[in-house]
Amino acid sequence: MTASDPQVTIERWSRDDLPLLEWANTPEMTRHLGGPETPDEIDRRHARYLVSWESGDAEMYRIEVGGRPAGGIGFWEVEHNGAPAYEAGWNVLPEAQGRGVATDALRLLIAHVRRRGDRSLLVAYPWAENAASSALCRRAGFEHRGSSTGPWRGAEATFENWVLDMSPQESAGREPDVDERFETLDRARWWPFYTPHWSSRERSAARFTTGPHGLALRIDEDTPPWAPDLDGDLRVSHLQTGQYSGPPGSGVGQHRFRDGLVVREPQPEWRLWLAQHGTIEVRMAAIRHPDAMTAFWPIGFEDAPDDCGEICIAEIFGSEIDDDGGWVGVGVKPQNDPRLRADFEKIRVEGDLTAMHDYAVEWEADRLRFFIDGRWVKTVAQRIDYPVQLMLDVYEFPRSDGARDVSALPHVLRVEHVRTTPAS
Structure with missing residues (x-):
């Protein structure tokens, strides 16, 4: 973002945000997700985003730039190598890309996870071909922990494993010099x-x-x-x-x-x-x-x-x-x-x-x-x-x-x- 760019905020996902999922459901925007979803799949995703707030196992947000919708971001419960974690995911509409919007939105999301304070790992699994998302993880302080291959929408995909360690300060048993x-x-x-x-x-x-x-x-x-x-x-x-x-x-x-x-x-x-x-x-x-x-x-x-x-x-x-x-x-x-x-x-x-x-x-x-x-x-x-x-x-x-x-x-x-x- 530059000094002239409007402020980036993230707002709780609402019933009015279905068009954001539809705008992001293009071949270009989903090329690292296996392609567009069907209208029924988009409707079900939107419903899950709304219900997740009530269940407390996920938080989905609308990204805004200067008060205008620019994408979506959120986190949900997963396990990473057997440990409880939250997984983060995001998308930014083409007209808002290249301006640091995703960087600012991810930092805001990390602040929400930090305040929640119930899990000390935040992970992200972008596709191996998605260099921009891996670069975003690196800028946000995530550490690269290798890659993995697994099923995705009826096929195999390779994911990069990015981990943000949010555990508290470790001082037990360590004496200052x-x-x-x-x-x-x-x-x-x-x-x-x-x-x-x-x-x-x-x-x-x-x-x-x-x-x-x-x-x-x-x-x-x-x-x-x-x-x-x-x-x-x-x-x-x-x-x-x-x-x-x-x-x-x-x-x-x-x-x-x-x-x-x-x-x-x-x-x-x-x-x-x-x-x-x-x-x-x-x-x-x-x-x-x-x-x-x-x-x-x-x-x-x-x-x-x-x-x-x-x-x-x-x-x-x-x-x-x-x-x-x-x-x-x-x-x-x-x-x-x-x-x-x-x-x-x-x-x-x-x-x-x-x-x-x-x-x-x-x-x-x-x-x-x-x-x-x-x-x-x-x-x-x-x-x-x-x-x-x-x-x-x-x-x-x-x-x-x-x-x-x-x-x-x-x-x-x-x-x-x-x-x-x-x-x-």
Whole structure:
């Protein structure tokens, strides 16, 4: 989808949606399903979609783009290799194809399955010839588990087996190698400056307290913009667990957030607390204020220029917190790593996000599974295979009129702990 495309939604299948099945029942649309069905078969399918909502063993939805019907999507109970699962299926009408509609609709469907919470596997079995559906599964975080051949409408067909593992976070019997509680700030782990090579240690220095209740990172009334000519009036209070940059005047440095950056102040090289695979987690409380954002986002140490991808474990804008919950951004951002593609989305979380919540990633060789309060929320099926440093911060964004809400200051990010656990 592009910024100009209308919003994709999925709505409960209704009695008025029979024409959608008829529009999709063409030779072109059914070429990977064994061909069109008869009118009686279409009527029976429509009836099953309606009845399934009452029985609770399936949920079928109408895909809409800007309020106009664009296809269908749903899930139903199956067994996969003897384990209970839901199977997903979908179709998108030709006029809505090639615009990311299926991708958005599948993500919305996954959110429904996640909230239902009664089965930890979601599977899809597209025909082997259906490369577009397999690509969609891959983008949505499904893992390819081989292929199989079986009967289909009186003939044999070969299916690709795609599996999305939605099981909760596994922590039993695994001990962290580092369990940071912030009773003090351990300078053997933390560098209290925000990428100071692009600015200076003076401007990017963190404001914080530590103690028995953990860390409090704060932005005060007199916190200066960290790099005003590069990033406007953005203010940051930040800790990171590594530092790497080149000589003054070079473009070598971590988190190249815009073109044309040059190192202004030379920095030491610190390899303090780097992780590579395993579990990374934080317990923290967000800030409900429209100018504030809190985040925990490990990035590549970047001693090699391409090793710079971001694993966003939690990104929470204060403007996206409400009385009932809020939105938490999770996923992978390539930054400047050409081997990665952006796979980031915002997950709705019910409850008070200004209270303590747990955010984590299980990072394996070829996938990353993200969790909030121990519950699975997203899988990214990509490979990141280099050390990352931890990035923990609170931002205050400038307003268009230049004003600041000083009555709300300080903005304080509270953190109980940060942990890393090696891969088993």
